[in-house]
Amino acid sequence: xxxxxxxxxxxxxxxxxxxxxxxxxxxxxxxxxxxxxxxxxxxxxxxxxxxxxxxxxxxxxxxxxxxxxxxxxxxxxxxxxxxxxxxxxxxxxxxxxxxxxxxxxxxxxxxxxxxxxxxxxxxxxxxxxxxxxxxxxxxxxxxxxxxxxxxxxxxxxxxxxxxxxxxxxxxxxxxxxxxxxxxxxxxxxxxxxxxxxxxxxxxxxxxxxxxxxxxxxxxxxxxxxxxxxxxxxxxxxxxxxxxxxxxxxxxxxxxxxxxxxxxxxxxxxxxxxxxxxxxxxxxxxxxxxxxxxxxxxxxxxxxxxxxxxxxxxxxxxxxxxxxxxxxxxxxxxxxxxxxxxxxxxxxxxxxxxxxxxxxxxxxxxxxxxxxxxxxxxxxxxxxxx
Amino acid sequence: xxxxxxxxxxxxxxxxxxxxxxxxxxxxxxxxxxxxxxxxxxxxxxxxxxxxxxxxxxxxxxxxxxxxxxxxxxxxxxxxxxxxxxxxxxxxxxxxxxxxxxxxxxxxxxxxxxxxxxxxxxxxxxxxxxxxxxxxxxxxxxxxxxxxxxxxxxxxxxxxxxxxxxxxxxxxxxxxxxxxxxxxxxxxxxxxxxxxxxxxxxxxxxxxx
Numbered sequence: 354x355x356x357x358x359x360x361x362x363x364x365x366x367x368x369x370x371x372x373x374x375x376x377x378x379x380x381x382x383x384x385x386x387x388x389x390x391x392x393x394x395x396x397x398x399x400x401x402x403x404x405x406x407x408x409x410x411x412x413x414x415x416x417x418x419x420x421x422x423x424x425x426x427x428x429x430x431x432x433x434x435x436x437x438x439x440x441x442x443x444x445x446x447x448x449x450x451x452x453x454x455x456x457x458x459x460x461x462x463x464x465x466x467x468x469x470x471x472x473x474x475x476x477x478x479x480x481x482x483x484x485x486x487x488x489x490x491x492x493x494x495x496x497x498x499x500x501x502x503x504x505x506x507x508x509x510x511x512x513x514x515x516x517x518x519x520x521x522x523x524x525x526x527x528x529x530x531x532x533x534x535x536x537x538x539x540x541x542x543x544x545x546x547x548x549x550x551x552x553x554x555x556x557x558x559x560x561x562x563x564x565x566x567x568x569x570x571x572x573x574x575x576x577x578x579x580x581x582x583x584x585x586x587x588x589x590x591x592x593x594x595x596x597x598x599x600x601x602x603x604x605x606x607x608x609x610x611x612x613x614x615x616x617x618x619x620x621x622x623x624x625x626x627x628x629x630x631x632x633x634x635x636x637x638x639x640x641x642x643x644x645x646x647x648x649x650x651x652x653x654x655x656x657x658x659x660x661x662x663x664x665x666x667x668x669x670x671x672x673x674x675x676x677x678x679x680x681x682x683x684x685x686x687x688x689x690x691x692x693x694x695x696x697x698x699x700x701x702x703x704x705x706x707x708x709x710x711x712x713x714x715x716x717x718x719x720x721x722x723x724x725x726x727x728x729x730x731x732x733x734x735x736x737x738x
Numbered sequence: 739x740x741x742x743x744x745x746x747x748x749x750x751x752x753x754x755x756x757x758x759x760x761x762x763x764x765x766x767x768x769x770x771x772x773x774x775x776x777x778x779x780x781x782x783x784x785x786x787x788x789x790x791x792x793x794x795x796x797x798x799x800x801x802x803x804x805x806x807x808x809x810x811x812x813x814x815x816x817x818x819x820x821x822x823x824x825x826x827x828x829x830x831x832x833x834x835x836x837x838x839x840x841x842x843x844x845x846x847x848x849x850x851x852x853x854x855x856x857x858x859x860x861x862x863x864x865x866x867x868x869x870x871x872x873x874x875x876x877x878x879x880x881x882x883x884x885x886x887x888x889x890x891x892x893x894x895x896x897x898x899x900x901x902x903x904x905x906x907x908x909x910x911x912x913x914x915x916x917x918x919x920x921x922x923x924x925x926x927x928x929x930x931x932x933x934x935x936x937x938x939x940x941x942x943x944x945x946x947x
Contacts, residue, residue, distance in 0.1 A: 720893065721897070728904045731904060732903070732904060734744075735745050735746065735907060
């Protein structure tokens with residue numbers, strides 16, 4: 354019944370938008386509603402374009418006396434206009450009305466009224482959709498085993514189930530007692546029925562039952578907010594899945610090397626295991642092993658690794674030892690990513706007497722200059738002759 | 739006449755004689771033998787380093803690998819001689835050069851003389867340099883990067899480039915006489931391929947520094 358009424362109104366409306374003014378024929382050429390679909394209380398605009406279709410050069414202008422918009426349920430925030438003026442043949446003129454949809458979900462039909470100097474009018478009805486379907490945020494991946502102090506990846510899916518595009522979507526972790534990387538995600542727009550997946554690396558510092566993610570987005574120029582609670586079962590203490598043993602340092606003229614074993618002390622196999630230096634200014638990773646990829650380590654098994662580095666002399670001038678943070682990344686069998694940092698202490702006394710086989714750099718320069726001089730003289734001599 | 743200090747006079751004199759490939763072939767053979775020794779040392783060091791990771795039955799193949807590397811280096815030197823000559827022959831022909839390929843081959847062979855000195859120096863430096871490099875066995879690309887990033891191996895590359903310039907200088911006069919070109923065109927003939935090769939070497943060196 355409701356749709357039949359809408360259809361009747363539309364059919365009636367289709368007869369309305371043409372008016373003849375002293376021979377000139379004016380029409381509503383187009384209109385644009387922004388946002389195309391409102392949410393309750395959203396502000397927006399409707400822009401109408403009126404065109405005088407009289408042939409060019411005929412001089413059949415149309416004088417517009419009054420332009421007004423009647424809400425029919427939608428609040429019109431722009432006053433109507435009186436004595437607008439003339440519109441020449443083939444000319445167009447735009448009228449923009451600010452509106453607000455203070456209504457529940459449904460379709461509303463504001464009506465445009467254009468009165469011309471000769472008493473003719475245009476009545477034109479526009480459907481305004483109000484739909485309150487919000488952007489939907491769901492957790493697509495939550496690690497089974499999250500621990501305080503350990504970084505875990507939580508994946509979120511943002512779905513736009515609305516009939517129009519939304520813009521400026523921002524999502525961030527709002528819970529205190531945990532840090533996230535990145536601190537927030539920004540998505541410029543999501544098309545109708547579009548889905549975006551994002552991930553946060555969350556490191557909880559205190560016990561909590563849930564993480565709260567806050568979302569904000571724009572429908573047209575209107576900000577809307579939402580949130581998502583992700584229930585988690587945090588466990589105390591970092592899971593001692595990874596244990597480093599047999600750490601040994603070796604030094605030579607080209608730098609230092611750490612060797613050791615990564616032990617899987619957890620209750621399941623680990624995959625994609627990789628070890629590297631965590632960010633530190635005191636150590637400079639060097640070839641051949643700036644990082645070391647191991648791959649899989651079975652439960653109760655271990656794997657050897659080796660890393661090469663140089664000491665940043667500027668940062669360690671007066672130090673007797675340095676703490677080297679080693680970043681270990683791995684996945685569990687569910688594919689959830691984890692990373693943990695283990696620290697090892699390097700006694701700088703070990704670098705005082707490295708087995709120095711190196712040739713000083715000045716000697717390199719001398720050798721090059723000597724060879725260059727001999728070859729240069731031979732070549733030069735050959736051209737002189 | 740000495741091809742090292744007066745290549746112009748040397749090849750001018752050789753033009754009056756019949757083409758003789760014996761001396762150039764001997765020069766290239768000496769270069770090839772040094773290259774073979776160099777390859778044997780490098781292959782031996784790499785094989786020694788990876789030996790603990792190989793199954794016992796593969797250890798015998800490690801020795802064969804070193805020998806194969808040495809033989810390949812010897813043959814590659816002779817192939818490079820022919821390739822250099824072929825490239826110079828084609829470019830000089832484009833520039834209007836005329837003359838026997840065999841004579842050009844012989845003359846270019848003399849251009850390998852500086853390579854003998856260069857190879858002796860670089861072989862010694864390579865042996866010293868390689869003994870201190872730690873190899874990555876899992877990744878051959880990483881192993882190559884480790885070698886190239888070593889300062890000693892970078893010195894080897896620089897010395898190799900300098901001696902190549904000397905070789906190019908001799909080849910300019912070799913092409914000039916063997917193909918009847920003027921100095922400018924023989925400079926272009928030799929300069930293009932050698933220049934491209936040196937540029938490539940220089941870029942690789944800078945990238946690894």
